[in-house]
Amino acid sequence: MKPIESLIKDNIKSLKPCQHGAEVHCAAQESGFKPQEILDFSSSVNPLGPSKKALDAIQEAFVEIVAYPDSNSNVLRQTIAGHLNGITKDNIVVGNGSTELMYLFAEAFLKRGEKALMAAPTFGEYERAVRKTGESVKFVRLDKSFQIEAEAFKREMTGCKLVFLCNPNNPTSKLIPKDNLTDIIDVALSQDILVFLDEDFLEFVDDEKNRSMIPQICKYPNLFVLRSFTKIFGLTGLRVGYGITSKEIADVLHCTKIPWNVNCLAQAAAVVAIKDETHLQITRELIKKEKVWLQTELSSIQSFSFTPPDANFFFIDIEKTGLTANALKHRLLKQGILIRDCSNFVGLNEFYIRVAVKTHGENMRLIEAFKRALKPV
Template sequence: MRRLWRPVLDGLIPYDAGLSLEALARELGRSDLVRLSANENPLGPSPRAVAAVEREAARIHLYPDGGSSALREALARRLGVGADQIVVGNGADELIALIAAAAFEPGDEVIVPAPSFEPYEISATLAGARVVESPLAGYDTDLDDVRRRVTDRTKAVMLCSPHNPATTIIHREPLLAFLDVLGPDSPLVVLDQAYMDFCDDADHVDGIRLLERYPRLVVLRTFSKIAGLAGLRVGYAVASVETIDRFNRVRAPYNVNRLGQVAALAALEDDAHAEKTRRLVLEERAYLSAELTKRGYAFPPSHANFLLVAVPDAAGLRTRLMRAGILVRDGAGVGFPGHLRFSVGLRETNETLLSLL
């Protein structure tokens, strides 16, 4: 018999995104559902991005710019790097897959903090690489443990700061010490900074500023969070020219659609909306954190737009919140049983959530 499918697929469970927001609203009979389970932007997209999509809508019969050139050039100016140091993807998710497609082979090892954002492990496994888990120390990435696991076979280290789902950051000094120890023949070090804009800790480092010193670093960012464009799927990687050239060799020709490109460009120019989002998230995160502490809940201080809170009976509480129209994530699904993960919402939603805890 002909064997059609790769055996590695047998061990993979298809990603279950659950019911769509619309289907769930129908099922629960509520049109006012608020989703706090996907770390989205509580203010919605930039109005400038919406206007850009409307203007572009009549041109969707035309293929997009395959290289996302205008967006890359605007990002390059903003970030102080060359446009040839950036690749734009169909969400940061696609970039994680591109890294695997370009670099990972059977026999390679990929170090992944556990728990962490699931696609790191899935893409490495799909590529035939062996995932080496480095357990978090409580809620923190343990760089000493990661370093001990680096071998000659290590192709990449996947780091996430602020961390999803633990909300913690990797501090500047330990990160630099880690990169220094790896030296010039370092594996790729992927630093996923999807939530960077919500971190106000002066000891958090902007990975892009480290690229000159550490050419094997790959920094991931997204328009899904601060810019509120999760539904359009736009993310980007910033790295050395050589690394980006390798990613471009495995990228599909028109990977980022026309609407996503113009919306991201408009969002990039809308500093006021980004600032408003950031201010709201920081204020409401402080409010939620203070109220949760008052009520005796334990959780790591969050540097992201969501919190991870230890609760008794997470599944029951999640159902109670869902009936009240608030969707949160059961920590059991993201490696933290006994916790709920929920995004920072608008004040009214946060008050309802607190009243139900």
């Protein structure tokens, strides 16, 4: 038998293993803490967890486990559409986490030799989704304040088949100014370029409704807007996300995906979670208050540099601490706290970290741990 390596397709051979935040199990092994003892600031999800009503719905759905789930998540798509003006179930596609939809989009639309454009730094799965198809990626560096330079982005966009945008962006926690965003989508439309716009963190932003491009779906047949039940809804481990787009694009992705991609418990929980306005409101108020508190506390650490975040996480330049992100991460892990070392994001050096906004007691522990970790030894 030939070595397995010689049998792998070239585009698959060049893939590297996924690396993200929330590596709680690895962190537990390394630190000696139990996974449930680790305070995870590397994953920017609802610190209150999911809605109680969604958890009850999961229990009620246990009886459905004996059967296949609805392959096209019809009830969930109908429920999501009911929450959005002018959108029908035909405009919605549901994925196994919103990540599945990135991969489906690239797989469905990138033909041989075509390129996808994205910012650097941004969420790493867009690049992997493109590379998995065997096609190539072009990056446009964000400017010094970690904003997209619209002119440069539009210039580089010419000749690309699709662009990935993240609003607000991970890991920088910055919104794309609305004028720049619509300008980029307008130019893309005029050049037949598809736009995959990730709004997974937008529900944490104050003027979400004004910022979202979902109401523009009818105007832009080239636009796909991504949302997730992972972030504000806190259904992280269940894996469910969705896209809002034209019926044509939704139909293509329904044909591209595997059957039964979203399990019955995830569908049942998401249907209830999206209706629990009270839980969302409590979460937003908590995040708003804690962001202000963390902003003050983090600013008092002289060796940290950052600008106010738009999303529910802080992106911090720690170069002045004299430590790399990896070294600081390990000092915090000794205290049972996990942060995101951002050095594997394209376009960043080894001096950036990302921390989520959590509950007050947890945020206090983070600040104390930072201060301890930064004390001269």
